Amino acid sequence: MTPLISVIIVNYNAGHELAGCVRSLTGADDELEIIIVDNRSDDDSLAHLEEVCRTENIPVPRIVRNETNRGFAVACNQGAEVAVAEYLLFLNPDCLVEPATISTLLQALRSEPGAGMAGGLILNEDGSEQRGCRRGIPTPWTSLVSSFGLKHLARLNGKMFADFRLDREPLPDGPVGVEAISGACMLVKRRAIEDVGPMDEDYFLHCEDLDWCMRFGRRGWKILFVPGARLLHHKGICSTGRPVFVEWSKHKGMVRFYRKFFAGQYPAPMLWLVWLGIWTRFGLSVGQVFFRKVFGIGRGDA
Numbered sequence: 001m002t003p004l005i006s007v008i009i010v011n012y013n014a015g016h017e018l019a020g021c022v023r024s025l026t027g028a029d030d031e032l033e034i035i036i037v038d039n040r041s042d043d044d045s046l047a048h049l050e051e052v053c054r055t056e057n058i059p060v061p062r063i064v065r066n067e068t069n070r071g072f073a074v075a076c077n078q079g080a081e082v083a084v085a086e087y088l089l090f091l092n093p094d095c096l097v098e099p100a101t102i103s104t105l106l107q108a109l110r111s112e113p114g115a116g117m118a119g120g121l122i123l124n125e126d127g128s129e130q131r132g133c134r135r136g137i138p139t140p141w142t143s144l145v146s147s148f149g150l151k152h153l154a155r156l157n158g159k160m161f162a163d164f165r166l167d168r169e170p171l172p173d174g175p176v177g178v179e180a181i182s183g184a185c186m187l188v189k190r191r192a193i194e195d196v197g198p199m200d201e202d203y204f205l206h207c208e209d210l211d212w213c214m215r216f217g218r219r220g221w222k223i224l225f226v227p228g229a230r231l232l233h234h235k236g237i238c239s240t241g242r243p244v245f246v247e248w249s250k251h252k253g254m255v256r257f258y259r260k261f262f263a264g265q266y267p268a269p270m271l272w273l274v275w276l277g278i279w280t281r282f283g284l285s286v287g288q289v290f291f292r293k294v295f296g297i298g299r300g301d302a
Contacts, residue, residue, distance in 0.1 A: 003033040005102065005187070007089045008079030009061075010072055011046070012039040014093035017234055019045075019052040021091065026058055027099040033085055034061035036093075037075040040068055045093075071204035072183070080198060088193070092184040094234040095122075104229040105187040108175040116192030116221030117213075119181030120229030121171070129167045130182070130233055134225040136164035137179045137214055140258060140266045140274045171227045178225045179217060183209030184233050192221050205246060207253030214261055243289045251282040 007025060011018050018036070025032060038046060046063065053060045064078055076090055087106060091097070101120055109118040122133035136142065142164040166178065186209065196219050199208045213223055255278055258271060 001031070003031045003085045005031075005087045005089055005106065006033040006035060006079075006083030006085035007091055008076060008083060009034070009036045009091050009093050010039065010075040010079070011036050011041055011093045012069060013041045013043045014045045015043055016045070016048050017094040019049045021093050021095055021097075022049060022061060023052065023056070023058065024096040024098075025102075027097075032089075032102070033083065034059075035064065035079045035083055036061050037064045037066065037079045039066050039070055039072075039075055071201070072206075073199040073201045073203050073208040076208075077198040077201065080193065086190050088188050088190060090183060090186040090188065092233060095184060095231050096234075097185075097231040098229075101229045101231050102187070105226055108224050108226045108229070109187055109189065112175070112222060112224060114220070114222045115177075115189075115224050116196070116216050116219075117181065117186050117188040118175070118224040118226050118229075119185050119187070120231055121225075121227045122182055122184055122231055122233045125232065125234065129171070130184075130235065131165065131167050133182045133184070134166045134178045135180045136166065137210065137217070138164040140262055140270050143274055143277070144270070166225075172225070174228070175224045175226045177222050179223065180210055180213035181223055181225060183212075184235075185231055186212075192216065195219055196221065203253045203256065204249045205253070206250040207257045210257055211260070214257075244286055247282055247285045247289070251278050251285075254278050 009018070009021060014021075022034060022036075025034060036046075036049075050060060052058065062082070064075075064082065066075065066078075070078075079090075080088055087109070089102065089105075097120075105118045105120055109115055119133060122130040124130050164179075196212070196215050200211050203211060216223055255275055258274055258278075263271065
């Protein structure tokens with residue numbers, strides 16, 4: 001029988017978190033097809049997963065093994081190409097879903113014919129809402145508002161000085177439309193992907209989710225944030241070994257995003273200011289990485 005949902009997990013050195021993610025999916029109400037696309041991990045994540053599946057009598061997921069690290073967007077698209085279900089759930093390997101999370105996402109997505117994707121309430125380990133699981137599109141102007149702390153001027157003009165971050169707002173009572181959700185957890189209709197197209201593979205890591213949400217919105221597909229669909233995300237597990245490369249990829253992706261969607265729509269000086277802010281933040285991030293390395297300070301201790 002063809003499963004209703006294909007879960008696509010891109011793995012790169014997720015360690016034992018990968019097995020934990022797959023284990024959490026066994027509590028889902030719906031029959032799932034689980035596909036793992038491995039970007040040439042050099043840790044024991046796949047071996048540990050296979051051992052856990054064997055000892056706990058869990059079906060071993062389908063594993064697509066890449067000979068090189070092809071990046072997140074490429075791997076997601078690979079998973080989508082071999083998936084057979086009507087709905088595709090893109091899930092990070094360091095996520096733990098609650099038993100009702102997938103069925104709650106599915107119910108919300110199926111009840112809204114114009115919706116193309118849905119994301120849940122992503123939680124940090126302390127139970128707080130993770131930044132980025134619901135947000136507006138960060139335009140050049142809203143990025144400057146956020147960077148320079150101008151949100152407090154919203155009392156003068158709420159629309160002009162609105163922040164793209166929504167995690168600071170009260171949680172809604174039920175599913176609501178948003179401009180963007182996090183690539184850590186995206187349930188997507190196959191026919192929406194066929195209309196919009198796959199993820200942009202010119203992003204290696206980060207910002208491909210924003211790009212996809214932007215394109216979904218431009219094609220008229222609604223994006224839902226579903227607060228009742230809860231999951232825990234151990235953010236950054238797969239990037240601890242290469243922090244500078246991850247920061248480079250993230251900031252390079254942000255520059256690509258602004259060039260792709262906003263060049264010609266905003267005055268050039270504003271875009272230059274945004275790009276200056278991006279690379280300044282990259283420099284500060286790299287400085288923090290080296291500071292932690294030299295003084296032996298962990299991310300959680302800073």
